[in-house]
Amino acid sequence: MDVTPPAGYPGNTAAGGPRREPTTPFGYATAPHATSGHVRPGHHQGPQGQYGPYAAGQGQYAPSGTWQPRPYGQQTMPQPPSTTGTPAKKQPIGWIIAAATAATVVSLVTGGLGLASLAAGAFQSVAASSQVTETVPDEGGQSFRAPGGQPGPQQATPDAATANTRSATAAESVGVVDIDTELAYQGAAAAGTGMILTADGQILTNNHVVAGATSIVVTVVATGEQYDARVVGTDATNDVALLQLDGASGLDTVTIDDDGGAAVGDAVTGVGNAGGTGGTPSAADGSVTALEQDITVQDETTEAGKQLTGLIQTDADIQSGDSGGPLYDSEGEVVGVDTAASSGGTDIDGFAIPIDDALSIVDQIRTGVETDTVSIGYPAFIGIGLAAAGAAQTVPGAVVGSVIENTPAASIGLAAGDVITGINGAAIDSAQTLTATMATLEPGQTVSVTWTTASGTSQTADVTLIEGPVG
Structure with a gap:
């Protein structure tokens, strides 16, 4: 089924390692992280896997544990972060979807604040030192901005001021977390959203929110408590990741829908860390406009398409940084995982992974057994x-x-x-x-x-x- 508006994934954040003072992310103002609560000591053991095809504009980590430059422009090989100097700037993550005839095509904006700054999800990470943005029109006449002075995956940047959003209520914030990631080898940082599944700190989010992360810090929105986190497993094909917080207990979880999921016409609300600013989450109200939607997320640097299938489509104004956050029904139960959104034009369409599909992948990850799509731990x-x-x-x-x-x-x-x-x-x-x-x-x-x-x-x-x- 055709979906006209292009969409993108909101961002993610890095965890673990020394905490950086927040700075202004590309296209958004970043608020300081909560100082209340506690930070659990994390263990950062160096790069943990591969950078997928949605890594920073400077290159990508191949599945082999090697770093592969992107096929465009001049490349600067990534170096480990300096212990001095200006901290990396965070950017919200989001997938960008470009209009196509059959399936919607999405330009990947990589993970977190360094990823795409589009609606629900992003696969593009931006070099931290890069502040310049370049407007690039797509074939449909919509504008997408590629961050930085180097060519890179295009990212849509919806105007947060015009988005139909509000502050989330206390009830909508229960079980929601901000995810901040550091992408040390890219000199970048990113921010996104996640959901608490268990009292001891299992977190559901999008894979693109943590892709390329060398450290992950998770903030419980309702309390301000911060924890280092590690990746339990990921499914890059279906864009799902499961994290485990270090030393967590007694956490309040989100409430999962158990009565059949979403239906066309249902009222829904997308909640997340829009703009990667932290603090009170943003909430976007809307309704379900279609089910079983297929979209193609495209990495502009390789022109390779990645298809996501069976998604919920909504007219809620999902924003960059919302990736991994809950899509609630009218009863406040989670029916989906905010994953992508359109940008360019007056309307924004959001896309979410049905919660039953996401939890099926979580169950597989919990077995500790890898499949054709599920990876356990770090590479x-x-x-x-x-x-x-x-x-x-x-x-x-x-x-x-x-x-x-x-x-x-x-x-x-x-x-x-x-x-x-x-x-x-x-x-x-x-x-x-x-x-x-x-x-x-x-x-x-x-x-x-x-x-x-x-x-x-x-x-x-x-x-x-x-x-x-x-x-």
């Missing part, structure tokens, strides 16, 4: 950036484009221009082979890496893989 990470396709090389293998400081690759002396030719004695003849091989490995595992230096010398060394950001 192995070696810490290199792959060179762009077509890079000159003298031997078959995966060409190193950059090496990230303080990673296994740096510890053994890998350098830009080197070619990885083997892992544990198995031949690596391309970047794709390296990606596939890394996907079979686990953080903490020691592997043998063979490579040929730029000068033609073959070397082999053992390294212990670390956790990388989830994708």
